[in-house]
Amino acid sequence: MTQTAARGAARHLADSRLFLPAVALGLILLFDLVFVPGFFSIEVKDGHLYGSLIDILRNSAPTVILAIGMTLVIATGGIDLSVGAVMAISASVACILIDPRIIGVSLSGNINAVVGDPGYSFVPMPVVILVPLAVAALCGLWNGMLVAVGRIQPMVATLVLMIAGRGIAQLITNSIKIIIFNDTFAFLGNGFLIVPFSLFVVAGLFTATWLLTRRTALGLFIESVGVSSRSSLFSGINERRVKLFAYAFCGFCAGVAGLVAVSSIRTSDANQIGLYTELDAILAVVIGGTLMSGGRFSLLGSVLGGLIIQATTTSMYAVGVAASAITAVKAVVVIMVILLYSQQTQDAIRSLGRRYLGREAA
Amino acid sequence: MEDQHRDIVVMEGIDKSFPGVHALQHVDFSVRSGEVHALVGENGAGKSTLIKVLTGVERPDQGTITLSGQRAVIRSPLHAQQLGISTVYQEVNLCPNLTVAENLLIGRAPTKWGRLDWKATNARAREMLRDLDLDIDVTRVLGSYSVAIQQMTAIARALTVTSAKVLILDEPTSSLTAHETAELLRVMRKLRGDGLAIIFITHFLDQVYEVADRVTVLRNGALVGTFDPAQMPRIELVRQMLGRSLTTLDTIAEQKATTTRQIKDEVFLEATGLGLGGSIEPFDLVLHPGEVVGLAGLLGSGRTEIAQLLFGVDHPDSGSLRIDGAEVDDFSPTASIGRGVALCPEDRKAEGIVGDLTIRENIVLAMQAHRGLFRYLTKSRQYEIADRYIKLLNIATPSPDQAVKNLSGGNQQKVILARWLATDPRLLILDEPTRGIDVGTKADIQKLVLDLAAEGRTCVFISSELEEVMRTSHRIVVLRDHHKVTELDGDIDEREIMHAMAGGER
Numbered sequence: 025m026t027q028t029a030a031r032g033a034a035r036h037l038a039d040s041r042l043f044l045p046a047v048a049l050g051l052i053l054l055f056d057l058v059f060v061p062g063f064f065s066i067e068v069k070d071g072h073l074y075g076s077l078i079d080i081l082r083n084s085a086p087t088v089i090l091a092i093g094m095t096l097v098i099a100t101g102g103i104d105l106s107v108g109a110v111m112a113i114s115a116s117v118a119c120i121l122i123d124p125r126i127i128g129v130s131l132s133g134n135i136n137a138v139v140g141d142p143g144y145s146f147v148p149m150p151v152v153i154l155v156p157l158a159v160a161a162l163c164g165l166w167n168g169m170l171v172a173v174g175r176i177q178p179m180v181a182t183l184v185l186m187i188a189g190r191g192i193a194q195l196i197t198n199s200i201k202i203i204i205f206n207d208t209f210a211f212l213g214n215g216f217l218i219v220p221f222s223l224f225v226v227a228g229l230f231t232a233t234w235l236l237t238r239r240t241a242l243g244l245f246i247e248s249v250g251v252s253s254r255s256s257l258f259s260g261i262n263e264r265r266v267k268l269f270a271y272a273f274c275g276f277c278a279g280v281a282g283l284v285a286v287s288s289i290r291t292s293d294a295n296q297i298g299l300y301t302e303l304d305a306i307l308a309v310v311i312g313g314t315l316m317s318g319g320r321f322s323l324l325g326s327v328l329g330g331l332i333i334q335a336t337t338t339s340m341y342a343v344g345v346a347a348s349a350i351t352a353v354k355a356v357v358v359i360m361v362i363l364l365y366s367q368q369t370q371d372a373i374r375s376l377g378r379r380y381l382g383r384e385a386a
Numbered sequence: 387m388e389d390q391h392r393d394i395v396v397m398e399g400i401d402k403s404f405p406g407v408h409a410l411q412h413v414d415f416s417v418r419s420g421e422v423h424a425l426v427g428e429n430g431a432g433k434s435t436l437i438k439v440l441t442g443v444e445r446p447d448q449g450t451i452t453l454s455g456q457r458a459v460i461r462s463p464l465h466a467q468q469l470g471i472s473t474v475y476q477e478v479n480l481c482p483n484l485t486v487a488e489n490l491l492i493g494r495a496p497t498k499w500g501r502l503d504w505k506a507t508n509a510r511a512r513e514m515l516r517d518l519d520l521d522i523d524v525t526r527v528l529g530s531y532s533v534a535i536q537q538m539t540a541i542a543r544a545l546t547v548t549s550a551k552v553l554i555l556d557e558p559t560s561s562l563t564a565h566e567t568a569e570l571l572r573v574m575r576k577l578r579g580d581g582l583a584i585i586f587i588t589h590f591l592d593q594v595y596e597v598a599d600r601v602t603v604l605r606n607g608a609l610v611g612t613f614d615p616a617q618m619p620r621i622e623l624v625r626q627m628l629g630r631s632l633t634t635l636d637t638i639a640e641q642k643a644t645t646t647r648q649i650k651d652e653v654f655l656e657a658t659g660l661g662l663g664g665s666i667e668p669f670d671l672v673l674h675p676g677e678v679v680g681l682a683g684l685l686g687s688g689r690t691e692i693a694q695l696l697f698g699v700d701h702p703d704s705g706s707l708r709i710d711g712a713e714v715d716d717f718s719p720t721a722s723i724g725r726g727v728a729l730c731p732e733d734r735k736a737e738g739i740v741g742d743l744t745i746r747e748n749i750v751l752a753m754q755a756h757r758g759l760f761r762y763l764t765k766s767r768q769y770e771i772a773d774r775y776i777k778l779l780n781i782a783t784p785s786p787d788q789a790v791k792n793l794s795g796g797n798q799q800k801v802i803l804a805r806w807l808a809t810d811p812r813l814l815i816l817d818e819p820t821r822g823i824d825v826g827t828k829a830d831i832q833k834l835v836l837d838l839a840a841e842g843r844t845c846v847f848i849s850s851e852l853e854e855v856m857r858t859s860h861r862i863v864v865l866r867d868h869h870k871v872t873e874l875d876g877d878i879d880e881r882e883i884m885h886a887m888a889g890g891e892r
Contacts (some may be wrong), residue, residue, distance in 0.1 A: 039759045087526045141847045143430035154621060216668065239553065239762065240759045240760055240762050241754045241757070241758070241759050241760075241762045241763075242753075242759055244743075244747060244751070244754060245754075245755070247742075247747075248747070248751060250739050251740045251741055251742045251743060252739075252741065254736055254737050255737055255738055255739060256740065256751075257699070257719060258697075258699065258719055258729065258731050258738065259719070259735045259740075259751045259752045259755055260719045260720045260722070260723040260751075260752050260756060261720070261751070262718075262720055262755075264873070285490070292541060319742045319743075320742060
């Protein structure tokens with residue numbers, strides 16, 4: 025009896041969308057277990073946890089945050105290429121709010137005070153956080169307008185901001201790298217509360233998004249619009265508003281990711297922050313089992329996807345692959361994902377599983 | 387010996403199961419060269435599955451297929467094509483933005499000096515269509531032609547990709563006008579004369595009697611039998627398809643008579659000079675609670691356009707619309723639901739169902755859209771609603787968690803009906819609700835419409851089948867060329883409607 029129940033549960037698990045990402049993550053960790061000694065050791069220093077696993081979690085934070093927003097956009101049948109550029113904009117805005125000297129604002133006290141005072145910020149910290157997020161959400165809303173109202177193809181529509189965004193970010197900081205001395209702001213990306221603080225940001229954002237999409241009708245509407253926006257319109261769903269929200273929310277997430285990224289490197293580098301991260305975010309969503317064509321989405325899957333990408337990178341560094349070759353390894357991962365998720369492979373896995381699991385049942 | 391040679395396809399003991407459904411149960415089926423073999427049955431009877439097995443889309447769990455006397459395993463649709471089995475589906479699978487010639491010869495166009503030879507391509511295309519007695523400009527884009535011509539282009543392509551021995555036509559006539567259908571049947575007769583074996587799937591019994599040499603009936607995945615139409619009275623064929631006799635039609639007539647007396651004098655909806663340039667000329671329309679108003683007219687006469695204006699998908703550019711005496715100024719589906727107006731759209735696939743979502747989600751969709759984001763129906767409430775309508779409308783499914791795209795057309799239509807009934811509408815507009823649907827479900831839907839009227843709701847009923855409009859409607863609005871021509875009520879004469887539809891001057 026229990027065996028049958030277990031088999032049923034196993035079959036349910038195998039049919040779940042999270043099955044493949046979980047297996048993939050398991051395989052990568054297995055690889056580390058065999059080839060990287062000490063990969064799983066976690067040390068406690070000053071009440072903080074350290075170790076490769078913690079590194080994976082911490083370094084994946086920006087990608088995971090982006091992927092959460094990207095999931096909703098992709099679920100509506102769209103795509104947002106501009107998230108990397110929006111990260112840079114959000115980072116630049118935050119930096120200029122902390123230290124606006126380069127736009128000709130004279131700070132109270134002399135420069136030494138700024139450099140020497142880890143508590144100094146030109147505007148209060150809540151403003152430093154909220155204004156960039158609002159700007160990022162507006163950037164997303166702009167994308168949403170082009171897609172939902174302008175009826176421009178999402179890839180083209182968001183390409184506009186992808187290209188222009190980095191330029192805007194440079195304009196904001198006058199192409200100068202502003203160094204951040206403020207410790208409170210740096211806590212966002214560098215701080216520890218036993219585990220890195222950015223993990224709390226990820227957890228909070230994930231929970232909020234999950235509640236928003238699964239405890240209201242939003243998730244249903246997004247999936248419906250993604251499957252057929254015309255049928256959704258005919259069912260009384262305001263598909264434009266759903267799309268506008270998805271893009272604005274994705275922009276907001278990019279804003280959060282930008283803040284985390286800039287606070288961890290403590291420099292507003294508009295050329296580097298978030299560079300190519302849009303591709304990681306899209307990849308994370310796809311690995312997570314959400315189809316590029318839209319419809320059903322899985323937030324947890326996207327989080328797993330982000331972790332898989334970071335785990336691959338970290339593992340490659342650990343076994344000594346050169347940094348310059350990492351992208352090639354990533355490409356291999358992409359190919360494997362495509363193969364693994366193809367209908368043929370899935371059918372093969374299913375029939376294998378059915379043969380194995382179904383033998384006794386028959 | 388001779389007989390066996392003539393049997394091009396013999397399928398024996400075909401068995402196929404899907405999770406939760408035994409789609410085919412030991413079905414035998416055969417086609418001879420030079421015959422039109424009709425395949426009929428209700429939705430979900432197993433016609434599509436049988437065809438999918440024959441065309442290599444699905445592998446049978448059991449059973450054998452013999453092609454021209456040789457055992458065959460059909461591995462894929464491409465393989466089926468190579469074996470001489472060509473299929474034309476209900477929805478035309480061609481590229482509407484390419485020319486007719488390109489569609490016909492794409493991938494195998496004649497070349498000259500390594501470049502496409504357009505002259506030869508067009509000449510070859512013209513020749514292919516001339517074989518079907520069709521003389522059109524092959525350099526025009528396919529999308530500019532009627533669905534019938536597109537379908538014949540698909541047939542021409544299907545016949546010549548490989549030398550086809552068997553042609554499968556899957557409900558080719560369901561979106562054609564009467565004239566276009568006649569044209570298609572003519573082509574079928576011609577091809578039969580050329581020795582082709584044609585499998586013809588249709589819901590229209592008229593066409594079965596008009597063109598088929600044999601008819602095979604499936605019911606619930608099992609073979610009922612193969613008959614000679616000439617020996618088979620129509621009522622008997624229907625009885626075989628349904629497994630029960632049709633008394634519903636009589637009850638519908640009775641019901642209509644009783645509901646006529648219940649129509650109220652008060653006005654629910656009043657359109658005055660409502661119109662939209664290029665779509666529908668200004669028209670007046672008054673709807674009362676408890677009545678069924680039919681819209682009759684040829685395809686493209688403006689029936690759907692009226693429906694979409696009333697539902698707020700389109701915004702009128704002239705006239706006014708009053709509902710309950712109040713002027714309507716916000717035209718959108720969302721606002722319409724609030725006013726108690728619902729629309730089952732004509733294009734079930736593109737505008738009705740949300741294929742990847744479950745039956746439950748599809749049913750609660752409009753209701754949830756009306757409630758908004760935050761008054762989210764709990765899962766248990768959703769199941770309750772879904773279960774109620776699955777039972778009420780007799781939706782054939784193992785579970786409310788089935789994806790809607792896996793249902794047959796008739797059941798998909800019922801899901802959309804359920805979606806709107808759940809919103810408790812006061813006006814239900816049904817645009818071709820019975821297209822591509824079997825006889826039994828058709829009668830169910832007609833009956834449902836009159837039930838709704840008896841509850842004091844208003845229905846607008848749109849259909850290409852005049853008989854159906856007449857049977858259900860208390861009053862009929864006739865349209866022609868985007869104009870409302872006339873309004874008829876009382877004892878309506880079919881000839882009168884047809885005259886109005888066709889126009890007096892001709």
